[in-house]
Amino acid sequence: MKKLFGTDGIRGVAGQFPLDPITIHAVGLALAHHLGDSPRVLIGQDTRESSDWIAAALTAGLVAGGATVDSAGVIPTPAVAFLARAHKFSAGVVISASHNPWVDNGIKLFGPDGYKLPDATELAIESEIFRRLASSTNNQQPATSNLQPNEADRAEYIRSLLAAVPNLSLDGQRIVVDCANGAACAIAPQLFAEFNTNGGGEVLLTHASPNGRNINESCGALYPRTVAAEVVQQHATMGITFDGDADRAMFADAQGNVVNGDAVLLLAARDLAARGLLTNSTVVATTMSNMGLEAALRRSGIKMLRAAVGDKYVLEQMLATGAALGGEQSGHILFTGRSTTGDGLLTALLLLDILHRSGKTLAQLTADLKTFPQIIVNVRVREKRPLDQIPTVAAAIAAAELALADSGRVIIRYSGTEALARVMIEAESEALMHLHANAIAGAIRAELGV
Numbered sequence: 001m002k003k004l005f006g007t008d009g010i011r012g013v014a015g016q017f018p019l020d021p022i023t024i025h026a027v028g029l030a031l032a033h034h035l036g037d038s039p040r041v042l043i044g045q046d047t048r049e050s051s052d053w054i055a056a057a058l059t060a061g062l063v064a065g066g067a068t069v070d071s072a073g074v075i076p077t078p079a080v081a082f083l084a085r086a087h088k089f090s091a092g093v094v095i096s097a098s099h100n101p102w103v104d105n106g107i108k109l110f111g112p113d114g115y116k117l118p119d120a121t122e123l124a125i126e127s128e129i130f131r132r133l134a135s136s137t138n139n140q141q142p143a144t145s146n147l148q149p150n151e152a153d154r155a156e157y158i159r160s161l162l163a164a165v166p167n168l169s170l171d172g173q174r175i176v177v178d179c180a181n182g183a184a185c186a187i188a189p190q191l192f193a194e195f196n197t198n199g200g201g202e203v204l205l206t207h208a209s210p211n212g213r214n215i216n217e218s219c220g221a222l223y224p225r226t227v228a229a230e231v232v233q234q235h236a237t238m239g240i241t242f243d244g245d246a247d248r249a250m251f252a253d254a255q256g257n258v259v260n261g262d263a264v265l266l267l268a269a270r271d272l273a274a275r276g277l278l279t280n281s282t283v284v285a286t287t288m289s290n291m292g293l294e295a296a297l298r299r300s301g302i303k304m305l306r307a308a309v310g311d312k313y314v315l316e317q318m319l320a321t322g323a324a325l326g327g328e329q330s331g332h333i334l335f336t337g338r339s340t341t342g343d344g345l346l347t348a349l350l351l352l353d354i355l356h357r358s359g360k361t362l363a364q365l366t367a368d369l370k371t372f373p374q375i376i377v378n379v380r381v382r383e384k385r386p387l388d389q390i391p392t393v394a395a396a397i398a399a400a401e402l403a404l405a406d407s408g409r410v411i412i413r414y415s416g417t418e419a420l421a422r423v424m425i426e427a428e429s430e431a432l433m434h435l436h437a438n439a440i441a442g443a444i445r446a447e448l449g450v
Contacts, residue, residue: 005122007310007416011106014050028061030128039090044072044080046096049212056145073149076246078343079157085114096245114340173201178227179208180220182244228252248331249344253363284326292371381448400436
């Protein structure tokens with residue numbers, strides 16, 4: 001069982017284990033050793049104030065392990081995956097904690113194929129990290145890096161995005177784009193300027209002034225109602241919002257309704273199916289996707305499979321089944337053949353392309369998605385004990401499952417990236433949904449709460 005790596009790399013409070021300088025240096029050494037002789041590694045990062053020194057500490061470890069390191073600077077996570085594959089790097093590394101607050105940070109690893117590393121590989125690297133920590137002299141000094149970001153990396157990534165939608169027009173669109181004060185700030189202004197120079201619509205950039213501490217602060221994909229409100233205020237036709245490292249996107253229609261990953265999966269699946277591109281008429285979602293999505297896809301003759309939460313697990317099932325489309329309710333959308341990981345900017349452009357070709361609005365394309373009432377309650381925990389081994393929690397879960405039976409779903413899991421227990425309940429009855437969500441959350445809070 002992995003102890004350092006979660007569902008999306010190593011994550012924690014910057015400066016504290018496992019993101020203290022000694023451990024980060026050990027991560028660099030272990031990764032360099034795992035990659036073999038004279039590896040080349042590309043590093044990118046988000047806008048957190050801790051990203052610079054973490055990148056420097058990791059670089060020092062990689063170089064000490066015999067690696068050559070290039071920097072892409074501040075750049076979205078999917079750009080590092082794309083560049084690692086395009087330029088045959090031994091690995092790509094992203095310093096980011098995605099949607100987490102600024103005090104957190106993380107280390108995400110990609111292989112030379114642009115895919116996130118398998119669990120078994122992460123476990124092997126993790127074992128070596130602990131071995132190196134055990135033999136460390138604990139005198140690691142703060143590292144500084146003289147690496148200069150390669151500005152050509154951003155330009156190449158932008159060209160790849162534009163190539164994905166060669167005939168896209170934003171004419172008639174007035175779009176609010178929320179960059180979450182994160183990595184999207186390095187790409188979105190130039191990317192959307194390309195459409196303006198071609199006589200496209202109007203794009204209004206918001207939350208595009210990072211200061212190291214305002215990433216995801218009441219903005220971005222974690223707070224989609226922020227962009228939804230701005231759409232209404234600006235009389236815009238739609239809104240787009242990214243998370244801190246821009247690997248996922250959420251949307252808002254002209255009426256200020258949030259359009260999440262489930263809705264994007266629905267309209268993307270129908271578009272691909274209509275063009276004969278939806279392999280096996282199958283979409284891969286997760287256990288968190290709403291039952292309403294499953295029903296809407298079924299009406300279109302499309303089968304939905306469910307994977308474990310985490311875009312890497314969605315991708316694993318996509319590759320195993322040959323599915324061309326998959327994603328998460330939270331906004332990670334994966335298109336095989338176009339990207340090796342979730343890419344919020346690519347998703348946004350492909351969605352805009354669907355709207356352009358259909359001649360319809362976002363609200364019109366998602367009008368028949370009738371979702372079951374759903375609630376997610378996050379409980380901060382001090383430890384992650386097996387919930388089925390805690391009698392009061394197990395009893396609350398069993399009671400909910402019995403009461404909802406065939407009229408809802410109960411999904412309880414620990415976050416793979418934060419010290420949280422997530423209680424998700426979906427039900428036809430909102431009253432029962434709230435009753436059982438609060439009961440389970442209360443039991444967890446009483447036993448494990450901070």
